[in-house]
Amino acid sequence: MSNTITIDGQTIPFQEGQTIMDAALAAGVYIPHLCHNPEFTPHGSCKLCTVTVNGRNVASCTMPAVEGQQIANNTDELNAKRRALTQMLFVEGNHFCPFCEKSGNCNLQAVAYHLDMMSPHYNHFYPAREVDASHPDILLDRNRCILCELCVRASRDVDGKEVFGLSGRGIDCKLVVNSSSGDLVDTDLAATDKAASVCPTGAIIVKRHGFSVPIGQRIFDHKDISQVQLEAAQKERGHE
Amino acid sequence: MSQCDSPDLKQRLAPILQKHGRDPTKVLQILREIQDTAHCICGQSIDLIAEHLDLPRVRVAGVAGFYSFLAGGQACGEYRVLFSDNITDHMLGKAELMDYFSKKLWLEPGKVSEDGLVSVDSTSCTGMCDQGPAALVNGMPLTNLDENCLDLICELIRSRKPVSDWPPMLFEVQDNILRKDVLLGEAFEPGAALKATLARGPRETWAEVDKSNLRGRGGAGFKTASKWSFCHAAIAEEEGHVVCDIGDRAERIMVCNADEGEPGTFKDRVLLNSYADLVFEGMTVGARVVGARRGFLYLRGEYAYMLGKLEGVLQQRREKGLLGKNILGEQGFDFDIEIHLGAGAYICGEESALIESLEGKRGRPRNRPPFPVTHGYLGHPTVVDNVETFACAAKIALHGGEWFAAMGTGQSAGTKILSISGDCERRGIYEYPFGTTIRQILQDCGAEDPYAVQVSGPSGTTISWKEFDRMIAFEDLATAGAFMIFKRGRDLFQMARNFSHFFAHESCGFCTPCRVGTTLMQRIMDKIDGGHGTASDLEEMKNLGQLLKTMSHCGLGTSAANPVLDTLNKFPDVYEQKLKALAFEPAFDLDGALATARRITGRDDKEAHLGAES
Numbered sequence: 001m002s003n004t005i006t007i008d009g010q011t012i013p014f015q016e017g018q019t020i021m022d023a024a025l026a027a028g029v030y031i032p033h034l035c036h037n038p039e040f041t042p043h044g045s046c047k048l049c050t051v052t053v054n055g056r057n058v059a060s061c062t063m064p065a066v067e068g069q070q071i072a073n074n075t076d077e078l079n080a081k082r083r084a085l086t087q088m089l090f091v092e093g094n095h096f097c098p099f100c101e102k103s104g105n106c107n108l109q110a111v112a113y114h115l116d117m118m119s120p121h122y123n124h125f126y127p128a129r130e131v132d133a134s135h136p137d138i139l140l141d142r143n144r145c146i147l148c149e150l151c152v153r154a155s156r157d158v159d160g161k162e163v164f165g166l167s168g169r170g171i172d173c174k175l176v177v178n179s180s181s182g183d184l185v186d187t188d189l190a191a192t193d194k195a196a197s198v199c200p201t202g203a204i205i206v207k208r209h210g211f212s213v214p215i216g217q218r219i220f221d222h223k224d225i226s227q228v229q230l231e232a233a234q235k236e237r238g239h240e
Numbered sequence: 241m242s243q244c245d246s247p248d249l250k251q252r253l254a255p256i257l258q259k260h261g262r263d264p265t266k267v268l269q270i271l272r273e274i275q276d277t278a279h280c281i282c283g284q285s286i287d288l289i290a291e292h293l294d295l296p297r298v299r300v301a302g303v304a305g306f307y308s309f310l311a312g313g314q315a316c317g318e319y320r321v322l323f324s325d326n327i328t329d330h331m332l333g334k335a336e337l338m339d340y341f342s343k344k345l346w347l348e349p350g351k352v353s354e355d356g357l358v359s360v361d362s363t364s365c366t367g368m369c370d371q372g373p374a375a376l377v378n379g380m381p382l383t384n385l386d387e388n389c390l391d392l393i394c395e396l397i398r399s400r401k402p403v404s405d406w407p408p409m410l411f412e413v414q415d416n417i418l419r420k421d422v423l424l425g426e427a428f429e430p431g432a433a434l435k436a437t438l439a440r441g442p443r444e445t446w447a448e449v450d451k452s453n454l455r456g457r458g459g460a461g462f463k464t465a466s467k468w469s470f471c472h473a474a475i476a477e478e479e480g481h482v483v484c485d486i487g488d489r490a491e492r493i494m495v496c497n498a499d500e501g502e503p504g505t506f507k508d509r510v511l512l513n514s515y516a517d518l519v520f521e522g523m524t525v526g527a528r529v530v531g532a533r534r535g536f537l538y539l540r541g542e543y544a545y546m547l548g549k550l551e552g553v554l555q556q557r558r559e560k561g562l563l564g565k566n567i568l569g570e571q572g573f574d575f576d577i578e579i580h581l582g583a584g585a586y587i588c589g590e591e592s593a594l595i596e597s598l599e600g601k602r603g604r605p606r607n608r609p610p611f612p613v614t615h616g617y618l619g620h621p622t623v624v625d626n627v628e629t630f631a632c633a634a635k636i637a638l639h640g641g642e643w644f645a646a647m648g649t650g651q652s653a654g655t656k657i658l659s660i661s662g663d664c665e666r667r668g669i670y671e672y673p674f675g676t677t678i679r680q681i682l683q684d685c686g687a688e689d690p691y692a693v694q695v696s697g698p699s700g701t702t703i704s705w706k707e708f709d710r711m712i713a714f715e716d717l718a719t720a721g722a723f724m725i726f727k728r729g730r731d732l733f734q735m736a737r738n739f740s741h742f743f744a745h746e747s748c749g750f751c752t753p754c755r756v757g758t759t760l761m762q763r764i765m766d767k768i769d770g771g772h773g774t775a776s777d778l779e780e781m782k783n784l785g786q787l788l789k790t791m792s793h794c795g796l797g798t799s800a801a802n803p804v805l806d807t808l809n810k811f812p813d814v815y816e817q818k819l820k821a822l823a824f825e826p827a828f829d830l831d832g833a834l835a836t837a838r839r840i841t842g843r844d845d846k847e848a849h850l851g852a853e854s
Contacts, residue, residue: 044607045750047791057790062607084787088756122760123827147749165298166602166749167305169585171759173749176305178298180287 005069007051014065021049021061024073025233030226031073032082032111034089034200035148036061038233040157043149046089048082048111083115091122092171094129094143095201101210102202104218108146109201110225129174134185137207138196145175145203155195163189175203249284252277257292264293265618267303267600271310272541272583276379279356280315299601306602306748308363308584309379309541317352317359319397324374326365326503327694327738328661328724334373338362341390345397358397364586364742365503366542369661369724370416370668378403379544380411411545415510416668419684421655422647423518423631424671430517431562433637437525438570440637446472446529449633451641453653458497458589458626459696459720460795461652464633470613471621472530492532493622494523494575496630497594499540501586502697503742504722507657508627509543510669515631516553520577522630524563525637527575530623535577538594541584550579586746590794591624593748604750605794628657628721648674652713660685662694662725670723672712679708682725689728692811697722698739699799702732702806733814736803737765743800754797757788761804767827773819778808 004011005020007029014023019042024031035046044062051060052072060073072078089108097103129142147166152175155163163184167176179186189196191206199205215221219228256273260266267289274285281304290297304310323329323338342349342360352359368374371383377393380403389410396406417424437445450465471492496519500508511519523535539547554577557563567573580598582588588597592606595617606612616622625633632654636644645653652674658681661667665686672681682690690708695701696719703710703717705728710716726732744762749755761784764777785801792798808815831850838848 042607044793045752047751047753047793050791059607059793064609081787081791084783085752085791088752088760092756092759122756123763125759147755162296162298165296165302167302168749169306169308169602170744170747170749171755173755176298176301178296180283180297182283 003067005065005067005071007071007073008075018065019061020051020053020058020063020065020069020071023065024060025230026237028230028234029073030230031060032079032114032226033061034107034111034146035150037150037198037200038236040150040153040198043153046085046146046148048085050078050081052078079115082111083117084121086112086115086117087119087121089146090117090120091124092127093145094124094126100144100202101205102144104215104221105213106202106220107200107225110220110228113220114225125171132177132184134183135187135189135207136185137191138184138189139205139207140175140177140184141203141205142175143203144201146201147173147175148200150198150200151175151195151204154198155189155193158194161188161193161195163187163193163195249278249282250288253285253288257288262293264295265598265600267293267295267300268307268583268597269581269600271300271304271307272581275310275583279318279320281310302602303600306585307541307582308745310583315352315356315359316361317357318400319358319403320376320378321358321360321393322363322366322376323360324364324366324368324372324376325362325738325742326369326372327735328369328504329365329372329374330734330738331662331730332373337373337385337387337390340387341394344390344394357400363542363584364501364746365505367500367506367509367540368413369504369506369659371414372661376542379541380406381413381542381545382410383413413509413513413545414668415514417510417514417671418660418666418668419670419672421671421673422635423628423655423657424515424669428515428518428521428634430521430557431560431568433521433525433634434528434562434568437528437637438568438573442529442531445525445637448641449529449636452632452636452644453641453651454629454632454636454644455652455714456626457628457632457656457720459502459699459718461714461718464625464629467613467623467625468526468530470611471532471623473621491534491620492527492530493617493620494527494530494532494535495591495594495598495617495622495624496523496535496537496577496627497589497591497624498543498627499538499582499586499589499594500543500627501540501589501746502699502720502722503739504659504661504694504697504724505720506659506661507669507721509546511627511631511657512539512543512546512550516550517557518631518634519627520553520557520630521562522632522634522637523577524567524575525633526623526625526630528573530621532623533574533576535575536598536617537577537579538588538598539579539581540588541582544581547579547581554579585748586742587748587794587796590796593794594624595622602748604748605796626720649711649713649715651715656712656719657721658712658719658723659721660723660725662723663687663690663727663730664725674713675711677709677711678703678717681712681723682708685725687725687727690725691728691730692726692732692735694722694724694726694735694803695719697724698742698803699795700802702735702803702810704810731814732807732811733765733769733818736807737762737769739803740765740800743796747796747800751791751793751797753787753791754793754800757784757792757797758800760784761788761801763827765804767829768815768818770829770832771818771820772827772829773815775819778815778819781805782808 012027033049042061044059132140375382455461588603593603597603744758
């Protein structure tokens with residue numbers, strides 16, 4: 001049988017042009033990820049989706065599937081490293097789940113649960129990051145930003161606006177917006193834009209909807225993120 | 241007052257904007273020039289550039305915030321003095337000199353003087369390690385700094401004398417070539433290698449480069465002929481290589497990587513200063529082989545002072561018919577080279593980040609595949625080779641592949657230029673055949689009681705005195721050229737700590753492991769340095785090192801932990817003697833947190849400290 005790859009011993013098919021992540025999601029194999037969203041161009045920055053292909057580590061969201069690849073994914077070693085990366089994302093920002101509007105709907109929180117993250121492990125950086133509440137309908141809280149650039153991609157590729165971008169370098173990287181004032185209110189971002197709803201954490205949220213779904217009834221309150229994302233991929237395939 | 245506040249900013253920037261046209265790849269070049277003119281890049285400048293180039297403002301702001309020399313929107317003084325922060329500068333007294341200079345000017349490093357006249361800060365290695373301590377003042381190199389020299393500079397700054405009118409002896413940079421072999425030793429007649437190439441034919445010249453076994457001199461050691469053939473689909477096909485789909489972008493690009501940012505490396509500076517013809521000729525030979533019509537020299541911002549001289553060499557070559565249209569009268573052999581300046585970003589030495597920077601973007605390494613040889617600059621098949629690689633290519637075109645392959649070792653043909661600095665009598669440039677032992681090199685440069693050598697810079701390998709019989713070669717110690725020597729008695733912990741700061745500062749921030757991991761590493765090294773380290777911190781660094789090595793996006797991240805891991809492995813005592821005899825020590829330094837209060841109250845007595853006496 002041609003056009004197959006093997007993930008953790010399971011043979012799965014792929015189509016020409018698919019990445020390992022694409023093929024895995026289509027076949028119902030979960031690879032933890034944060035910066036990847038099947039609706040957008042793969043980015044490869046969070047590195048949670050790293051898998052071992054023929055002995056080499058690669059980001060599965062950007063690596064094309066190639067016939068015969070032997071891939072290790074759900075291993076203790078890789079999951080430990082993914083957990084460490086998730087812990088890094090927690091400590092470099094200011095994430096306070098108990099009073100975050102996104103709690104229960106947050107991919108970062110859900111991935112942390114999935115990976116059995118029990119503590120932040122590293123020392124918190126407690127960075128001073130700006131909150132931008134200037135926009136009447138949308139809140140930008142950089143404390144919760146994990147620099148996945150999904151909003152950057154959504155605004156550029158779907159909304160055609162390029163409201164968001166990154167500036168700075170290294171640990172000083174930060175999300176900036178397309179206005180001279182630096183404020184969100186002076187951009188043309190609208191609450192109906194894809195960029196306003198794509199954030200996997202609570203960094204960009206539409207105002208006045210924070211608690212419209214009560215805690216306890218939220219996406220990840222009863223389902224693991226792997227189940228949620230595989231179901232979404234399944235649904236997407238149904239539409240095709 | 242920063243000149244950015246002036247109301248006529250638009251008029252003052254107009255010539256810069258006009259000069260570069262409306263080409264969005266020029267963003268970085270424009271920003272550089274504005275920084276030089278206005279000493280900062282204010283919001284209004286960014287608005288003007290975005291408008292002029294019809295780019296989203298956020299993209300211009302992103303570029304402005306990425307490069308160290310652009311100061312990320314913060315003002316710097318009319319005179320901006322940046323002290324080179326490499327460990328070799330420190331060994332020659334950098335910290336004390338910077339402190340002396342700052343005090344003399346009543347300045348705090350990192351801040352601009354009240355009158356906006358001057359600012360002082362540190363910068364990553366400026367590539368003057370054989371003549372340090374070094375610094376840059378408004379882009380001009382200062383070498384062999386001492387207190388007398390800084391006194392003079394203080395006077396010049398206070399009297400507001402333009403840097404262009406300062407005594408030229410301040411800016412003297414020596415080549416210090418101390419051992420020559422085939423690259424540096426023989427005189428080279430500009431055009432000779434091109435004539436040989438034309439006589440032999442492009443396909444045959446490629447075969448000579450193939451036969452020579454030339455491997456990239458930037459450190460990774462990829463076979464140059466293979467790279468060239470991938471870029472030239474027809475050759476690749478004939479050779480039975482996988483022919484990559486190069487799409488509809490048939491135009492090919494030749495790029496010379498002169499972003500020599502690895503601390504301790506300065507051989508490309510010397511090649512460009514005194515052998516530029518050889519380098520440009522190598523590029524032109526490569527262009528003939530792969531069929532490129534455009535070439536770029538990506539020159540690191542620290543070497544901007546050489547721009548005028550290099551432009552001059554390019555112009556001479558055009559006049560001699562060695563660049564431009566119908567080179568040496570050969571119909572259809574068109575090739576020219578443009579110089580693109582960096583602006584303080586080590587990551588741009590990584591080839592795909594370099595291409596992003598050439599396109600006027602943030603220097604962020606791309607996802608691969610596709611590789612630059614098929615999808616490089618603006619999507620065109622692009623060859624990126626090191627300065628020294630091109631110099632070798634020119635010699636191979638002239639003398640043939642066999643001649644070159646006969647030198648060196650089995651897997652490492654030819655010679656290697658080393659930049660030697662640190663504890664030795666004769667610091668400078670040494671060209672050796674591959675296979676030369678560390679011991680031989682140490683003897684030649686007069687290293688007394690050497691204890692360790694950092695081969696190939698922070699991203700390379702730390703070797704101890706037990707390993708001096710190892711050799712410079714891809715099969716043993718691969719190197720991009722840095723060779724920093726540490727004599728017995730030097731604190732190698734401080735070397736590793738210096739390098740951990742370097743990587744944290746230079747991480748581009750794209751991927752999680754490198755962005756956060758390099759900073760965590762730096763903080764633990766600082767914690768140990770502050771006397772608060774414990775055994776568990778060493779374990780933590782080993783784990784972080786593994787994470788960086790295995791999960792990072794590019795070579796910066798995968799090699800960032802090398803100095804710490806190597807020194808932990810080979811010199812564990814330098815860590816252990818700094819540890820507290822405790823199993824656990826909180827990272828939060830309670831006494832350190834009182835520093836601000838002590839400064840405010842002007843106290844530093846024993847009572848103003850917590851637990852320092854223990």
